[in-house]
Amino acid sequence: MGIAERKTRHKEELRSSILTAAWDMVLSEGWQSLSIRKIADAIEYSIPVIYNHFENKEAILLEFSKEGYQLLACKLEQARATVPTPEEQLKVMADAYWDFSFEHKEYYQLMFGLGIPACEMVNQHEEIKKMTHIMISTIQQALEVSANPGADFFLKFHTYWSILHGLVSIQMIDKGRQPDHKGKLVLQDAMAGFCKSLV
Incomplete structure (x- = not known):
């Protein structure tokens, strides 16, 4: 697998991790609890990484x-x-x-x-x-x-x-x-x- 393919796969996996963490948060705490900061903490990435995949919380919603x-x-x-x-x-x-x-x-x-x-x-x-x-x-x-x-x-x-x-x-x-x-x-x-x- 080339570098480009690895980067694409990593990006897709990270996007999926963001959505999974967000959904888990919704199921356990409700929609009102969802925040970019909490998602970043849950997947152990910085907040800017989330913004690289989703413009804002509304985009995730x-x-x-x-x-x-x-x-x-x-x-x-x-x-x-x-x-x-x-x-x-x-x-x-x-x-x-x-x-x-x-x-x-x-x-x-x-x-x-x-x-x-x-x-x-x-x-x-x-x-x-x-x-x-x-x-x-x-x-x-x-x-x-x-x-x-x-x-x-x-x-x-x-x-x-x-x-x-x-x-x-x-x-x-x-x-x-x-x-x-x-x-x-x-x-x-x-x-x-x-x-x-x-x-």
Whole structure:
């Protein structure tokens, strides 16, 4: 292995170490505890070394946020593939979204700490774009076979996502880390109503 390859590998390993240390800190102490200084101490490097890999703490948070969106997109896609019709897909995707939010609470809190991302943010990051596309395309398919195919799919998408995020947020605030059975029943009832409004 040449010098250039070794340097590249070392840089990638160091970047991975930074992210691992940061994630361990988040899991043990929460997002508010994360700092460049603490990360540097954890990996036993100087603060400037961290800045060589990430411009600031927000850049590290963005990296984790993108990982979260990628994981959520994967969960939605897997759920959607289990049933044949768009209406059923929207329901199982809602269940998958709910499960993701509590199985990966640290990701979810970061991804939605400031609410649903603005359109500009969605368009800037492929991971967010992919996740929203899964929802939007399923809603479009449901509308195409409905009695009102000309309905505003983007409005319906915002309604769908607002229901999901709203119910998850209420459950997180009210019940803490673990959701209760009633919360999921409310979600399923809301999704039944939403799907009925589409057709």
